[in-house]
Amino acid sequence: MTRVLAVLEQRDGRLRGVSAEVVSAAAALARDLGGEAEGIVLGGPGIEETVHAAQAFGARRIRVGSHEALAHYRPEGYAEALAGMIREGGTAAAVLFSATATGKDLAPRVAALLDLPLAQDVTGISGLGGRVRMVRPVYAGKANATIEHDAAPVLATIRPGAISAVEGISHAEIEPLSLALDPERWPTRRLSFEPEGGDIPDVSEAAIVVSGGRGLRDPANWAMLEELRAALGSEAGLGASRAVVDAGWRSHSEQVGQTGKTVAPRLYFAIGISGAVQHLAGMRTARTIVAVNRDRDAPIFRVADYGIVGDAFEVVPRLAAEIRARKES
Amino acid sequence: MKILVCVKRVPDTDTRIQISADGTTFDAAGVRFVMNPYDEFALEAALRLKESGRASEVTVVTLGDESAQETLRGALAVGADRGVLCRGVSGPDGLATAKILRSAVEAQGPDLVLAGVRSVDGDQEQVGPMLGTLLGWACATCVSEIEGGDGVLIAVREVEGGRERVQLTLPAVVTLTKGPFELRRPSLPGIMAAKKKPLEVREAEVVSPRVRVVALELPPARKEGRIVGEGPDAVPELVRLLRDEAGAL
Numbered sequence: 093m094t095r096v097l098a099v100l101e102q103r104d105g106r107l108r109g110v111s112a113e114v115v116s117a118a119a120a121l122a123r124d125l126g127g128e129a130e131g132i133v134l135g136g137p138g139i140e141e142t143v144h145a146a147q148a149f150g151a152r153r154i155r156v157g158s159h160e161a162l163a164h165y166r167p168e169g170y171a172e173a174l175a176g177m178i179r180e181g182g183t184a185a186a187v188l189f190s191a192t193a194t195g196k197d198l199a200p201r202v203a204a205l206l207d208l209p210l211a212q213d214v215t216g217i218s219g220l221g222g223r224v225r226m227v228r229p230v231y232a233g234k235a236n237a238t239i240e241h242d243a244a245p246v247l248a249t250i251r252p253g254a255i256s257a258v259e260g261i262s263h264a265e266i267e268p269l270s271l272a273l274d275p276e277r278w279p280t281r282r283l284s285f286e287p288e289g290g291d292i293p294d295v296s297e298a299a300i301v302v303s304g305g306r307g308l309r310d311p312a313n314w315a316m317l318e319e320l321r322a323a324l325g326s327e328a329g330l331g332a333s334r335a336v337v338d339a340g341w342r343s344h345s346e347q348v349g350q351t352g353k354t355v356a357p358r359l360y361f362a363i364g365i366s367g368a369v370q371h372l373a374g375m376r377t378a379r380t381i382v383a384v385n386r387d388r389d390a391p392i393f394r395v396a397d398y399g400i401v402g403d404a405f406e407v408v409p410r411l412a413a414e415i416r417a418r419k420e421s
Numbered sequence: 422m423k424i425l426v427c428v429k430r431v432p433d434t435d436t437r438i439q440i441s442a443d444g445t446t447f448d449a450a451g452v453r454f455v456m457n458p459y460d461e462f463a464l465e466a467a468l469r470l471k472e473s474g475r476a477s478e479v480t481v482v483t484l485g486d487e488s489a490q491e492t493l494r495g496a497l498a499v500g501a502d503r504g505v506l507c508r509g510v511s512g513p514d515g516l517a518t519a520k521i522l523r524s525a526v527e528a529q530g531p532d533l534v535l536a537g538v539r540s541v542d543g544d545q546e547q548v549g550p551m552l553g554t555l556l557g558w559a560c561a562t563c564v565s566e567i568e569g570g571d572g573v574l575i576a577v578r579e580v581e582g583g584r585e586r587v588q589l590t591l592p593a594v595v596t597l598t599k600g601p602f603e604l605r606r607p608s609l610p611g612i613m614a615a616k617k618k619p620l621e622v623r624e625a626e627v628v629s630p631r632v633r634v635v636a637l638e639l640p641p642a643r644k645e646g647r648i649v650g651e652g653p654d655a656v657p658e659l660v661r662l663l664r665d666e667a668g669a670l
Contacts, residue, residue, distance in 0.1 A: 167561075193578075193580035196547075197550060197562045200515070200547035200548075200554070201550050201551070201553070201554045203551060204516060204550070204551040204552075205554060207516070208516070209514050209630075209631045209632045210515060210551075211632070212545050212546050213544065213546070225635065228544075229544065229640075230544055231432070231438050231542055232434075232544060233640065234639075234640075235638065236637070237513070237634050238634070238636040239632055239633060239634050240632075240633050241631055241632055241633075242632075279558065279559035280559045280589050280590075282585060282586070282587050283588055286583050286586075287583040288582065288583045289582065296581065337599070344579070344600070350541055351434060351458050351459070351541060351599065358669055368435065369437060379669065380663065380667040381643075381646070382659065394645070395643050396646040397644075397667065398646055398647065398649050398662055398667075399646060399649060400648070400651070400652070400659060401648055401650075401652075402651050402653065402655070406652060407655075410653040410656045411660070414657060414660045418664070
């Protein structure tokens with residue numbers, strides 16, 4: 093039986109939302125190949141309890157590897173444990189990870205341990221005639237490459253949001269597994285974690301993004317964008333153009349574009365952003381784009397679905413007020 | 422401490438992509454090439470470690486054709502000591518690239534390898550951690566700050582939702598993202614000196630790539646949008662369109 097494995101991701105003992113997407117992607121690929129999907133998750137003791145959240149997304153079983161040293165992501169331990177679990181049970185057709193910061197750190201290590209090629213940040217995956225074909229953006233989304241790997245299993249990380257989570261009718265069995273690991277040998281050690289951004293979703297994961305550029309003139313004016321973001325609700329995040337990140341106004345973690353993050357939200361607001369080719373590369377796959385700019389000839393208006401020509405300082409507060417009013421009515 | 426910095430020659434980020442007639446490759450005709458911006462951060466981090474007395478030597482290595490010598494000379498002009506060109510093809514198989522770089526690392530014997538977190542052409546984000554794993558070294562990715570003492574390095578990783586501090590036992594591979602390491606500009610004396618610095622050319626180990634690009638395509642064009650109006654008075658109509666027409670609110 094052809095197997096497709098999905099590596100689920102947890103943080104602080106809770107399964108992340110992207111895990112349902114990666115199981116769904118594995119289940120769809122398994123259907124194309126005439127096989128079955130299986131999930132794998134690693135974590136600290138008790139992690140089985142949280143796996144229930146992923147049971148309904150089409151995997152036949154979910155193997156849960158637990159060890160106290162794996163409660164938080166530890167690259168060497170996770171890579172070693174996963175490589176072992178992937179080797180076990182015969183060759184799978186594919187192993188899918190989430191293209192999150194953790195997934196993109198982990199998958200290359202597993203690939204190197206198993207001597208297999210890897211495709212990162214895949215936005216489409218399908219199986220035809222027993223072969224796995226993937227699409228991934230290159231040049232930060234200025235082009236799409238369709239690729240095949242001449243090795244099995246095919247390893248890939250799936251970009252969050254690219255493949256929707258679909259509930260299936262199956263209900264995965266959970267199979268706990270305790271792992272033998274030697275953390276003393278691992279040459280990296282996690283010292284601390286400082287959360288950033290509070291409850292605001294990361295720009296790469298937000299369903300709505302409010303982005304600002306140099307047209308805002310001063311970092312203090314981000315309060316205005318924050319107000320619009322807050323009016324849009326908890327699924328909205330903040331983004332920034334490269335110019336303002338280079339100027340030190342905003343952190344690189346918010347940068348959208350070729351040397352920042354590529355985003356694909358449902359709704360993208362480009363405020364005071366002229367639309368350099370590098371920025372457009374990072375946000376052009378947003379479903380709906382709104383631009384506010386004083387310059388009617390700014391390139392951003394050529395990709396925006398809706399534009400307002402005007403001063404952001406007049407338009408944005410009005411926009412925040414209007415959205416708030418509509419929500420309350 | 423000896424540092425090896427891996428750099429890549431890539432199309433300038435403002436390049437508009439043209440597809441070659443074969444439908445699977447990028448047409449490089451008339452395109453300006455630069456050092457991968459993330460590799461610039463790695464190089465600057467290395468130069469600062471040298472200036473602070475923590476590193477004794479900075480070597481830059483690249484995999485590419487003869488034209489990549491220009492990228493290495495650029496690195497020498499800002500202060501790297503030596504360049505190594507692994508003459509070969511850098512393709513879409515990151516593991517093949519990592520294997521070639523492993524040979525270069527073994528030949529050079531550095532204590533620390535720095536590289537950009539990803540290249541802005543292939544966007545693979547994998548060569549650094551693959552190289553670290555192949556070598557059996559400590560590795561941290563997406564790092565914005567580094568500091569350290571004897572035999573260890575402290576790195577700050579940028580991950581979703583926050584910053585993670587990790588300690589690495591050397592030797593190690595670290596990939597850099599944007600942080601305070603903006604690459605300095607070359608000085609005229611630096612450019613002159615670079616011409617005399619050693620630049621070794623070695624044939625890259627032949628590793629059969631196992632990744633095939635079947636097609637390379639431009640993304641579908643977005644349909645032309647419309648200007649809803651001018652100034653704040655256009656806001657109510659915009660909000661109506663977002664809700665009723667686009668279904669985005």
